[in-house]
Amino acid sequence: MRDKTLCVKHPKVSHEGFASLAVPTYRASTIVFDSAESYANRSKRGPDGYTYGLHGTPTSRTLEASITALEQGERTVLVPSGQAAITIVFLSVLMPGDSVLIPDSAYPPVAGFCENFLKPRGISYRIYDPMVGAGIADLIDDTVKLIWTESPGSTTMEVQDIPAIVAAAKARGVLTGCDNTWATPLYFKPLAMGMDFSSMALTKYVGGHSDLLMGSIAIKDLELHRKLKDTMRMIGMGPSPDDCALALRGMETMGVRLAHSGRVALEIAKLIASRVAPGLVLHPSLPTSPGHEFWNRDFHGASGVFSVIIPPHAEAALPDHLTAAKTFSIGASWGGTHSLLAPMTITRSTDGSAHKGTILRISIGLEDEADLWADLLPIIESIEADPGLLAQTA
Numbered sequence: 001m002r003d004k005t006l007c008v009k010h011p012k013v014s015h016e017g018f019a020s021l022a023v024p025t026y027r028a029s030t031i032v033f034d035s036a037e038s039y040a041n042r043s044k045r046g047p048d049g050y051t052y053g054l055h056g057t058p059t060s061r062t063l064e065a066s067i068t069a070l071e072q073g074e075r076t077v078l079v080p081s082g083q084a085a086i087t088i089v090f091l092s093v094l095m096p097g098d099s100v101l102i103p104d105s106a107y108p109p110v111a112g113f114c115e116n117f118l119k120p121r122g123i124s125y126r127i128y129d130p131m132v133g134a135g136i137a138d139l140i141d142d143t144v145k146l147i148w149t150e151s152p153g154s155t156t157m158e159v160q161d162i163p164a165i166v167a168a169a170k171a172r173g174v175l176t177g178c179d180n181t182w183a184t185p186l187y188f189k190p191l192a193m194g195m196d197f198s199s200m201a202l203t204k205y206v207g208g209h210s211d212l213l214m215g216s217i218a219i220k221d222l223e224l225h226r227k228l229k230d231t232m233r234m235i236g237m238g239p240s241p242d243d244c245a246l247a248l249r250g251m252e253t254m255g256v257r258l259a260h261s262g263r264v265a266l267e268i269a270k271l272i273a274s275r276v277a278p279g280l281v282l283h284p285s286l287p288t289s290p291g292h293e294f295w296n297r298d299f300h301g302a303s304g305v306f307s308v309i310i311p312p313h314a315e316a317a318l319p320d321h322l323t324a325a326k327t328f329s330i331g332a333s334w335g336g337t338h339s340l341l342a343p344m345t346i347t348r349s350t351d352g353s354a355h356k357g358t359i360l361r362i363s364i365g366l367e368d369e370a371d372l373w374a375d376l377l378p379i380i381e382s383i384e385a386d387p388g389l390l391a392q393t394a
C-alpha cells in the first residue's frame with residue numbers, strides 16, 4: 001500500500017490481554033460487511049443487528065441493555081432528548097383520527113407537541129386531571145389509543161394511581177406509557193406495573209452532570225420495539241455514541257447520587273414544611289403531597305427534586321432571593337451534581353386541585369447541605385412573613 005492509503009487504512013492491532021472497565025466508544029456512520037452478499041442481506045439483521053451507525057453501535061447497545069435490565073423490559077430505544085422519547089412513542093402508535101390522553105401535570109412541551117404538531121395532522125388529545133385514578137375509564141372512547149402518564153408530575157408533583165390507570169386501559173385495549181424521569185427505574189418500574197412504555201430523560205439523573213441530552217424508551221413487547229425502531233429509521237434519528245458513553249459513565253454513579261440527593265432533598269423539604277404550611281411543600285414522601293399514598297405503595301424511594309408553592313405575598317421578593325443565591329444556580333433541567341432553582345408559572349386546563357401561580361422547583365445536587373439551606377432560608381422567611389397563611393392552607 002502506498003502512503004496516502006496507509007493514512008486511511010489503519011493497521012489492525014491486537015486486543016489480546018486488553019481488558020478495561022470502561023465501555024469503549026464506538027463511533028460509526030458506515031458499518032462494513034465482509035461480503036457483497038451480507039451487504040445485500042443487511043436488512044435481515046433486524047432491529048438488533050448492526051447495519052448503519054444511526055441505528056446503533058456496541059456503545060449504544062450497551063446503554064440500551066443496561067436500561068432494559070433496570071426497567072425490567074425486553075428492549076430499549078435511545079433518542080436524542082427526553083422530549084423525543086415522548087414524541088417518538090406518540091408518533092409510533094397514533095394515526096389520524098386517533099387520540100391520546102395526557103395528564104395536566106405532564107412536562108409542559110408534551111401539550112405543546114399535541115396542540116401544535118399532532119392536532120394539525122388529525123391526531124387529537126385530551127388533558128386529564130393527574131389524580132383521576134380509575135375515573136380515567138370515563139375518558140376512554142373509541143379514538144383513544146394511548147394514555148400517557150408522568151408520575152410524579154412536573155413541578156406540581158402529583159403521584160398518579162398507575163395500577164388503576166393500567167387496569168382501565170387494558171380493559172379497553174389502550175396502550176399506556178409513563179415518563180419515569182423523576183424516579184428512574186431505581187425507584188419505580190412502570191413496565192412491571194403493566195405499562196407498555198417507560199420513558200426517561202437521560203438528560204437528568206442518568207447523565208447526571210448537566211452536559212448531555214438523551215432519552216430512552218423501554219418496552220417489553222417486541223412488536224412495539226419494531227414500531228419505535230421503524231419510526232426512528234424513517235425520521236432519521238439516532239443517539240450519538242459519545243453521548244451514550246457519557247450516559248454509561250453517569251449511570252455508574254446514579255445509585256449513590258440519587259441516595260444522597262434524595263436524603264438531602266427530603267431533609268430540606270421537611271425543614272421547610274415545619275416552618276411554613278406543610279401543604280406548600282410538594283414532595284411525594286410528605287403525607288400532604290398529592291398522591292402520597294400511591295408513592296408509598298408503588299415507589300422504592302424519592303429522588304432529589306421537589307417544589308415549594310410560593311404564596312402570592314412572597315412572589316414579589318422571589319426574583320431577588322433567587323439572584324442572590326450563592327450555591328444554587330438558576331436554570332431549567334435538573335438531576336445534575338449542581339443544585340438548581342427554577343421558578344415555574346403553573347396554569348391548568350382541568351379543574352384539579354393543583355396550585356396555579358408560582359411554584360419554585362428545587363433540584364438538590366451534591367453540594368454541602370448547609371450552603372444550600374443558607375440560600376433557601378430568605379425565601380422561606382418571606383413565606384413565613386404572612387401570619388394569616390398557616391390558618392388558610394393548613
Ligand SMILES: *Cc1c(COP(=O)(O)O)cnc(C)c1O
Pocket residue numbers: 080081082083084107150154179181182201202203204213214215333
Ligand atoms: C426534562 C424532562 C423531559 C425532557 O428532557 P430533555 O432531554 O430536556 O428533552 C421530559 N420529561 C421530564 C419529566 C423532564 O423532566
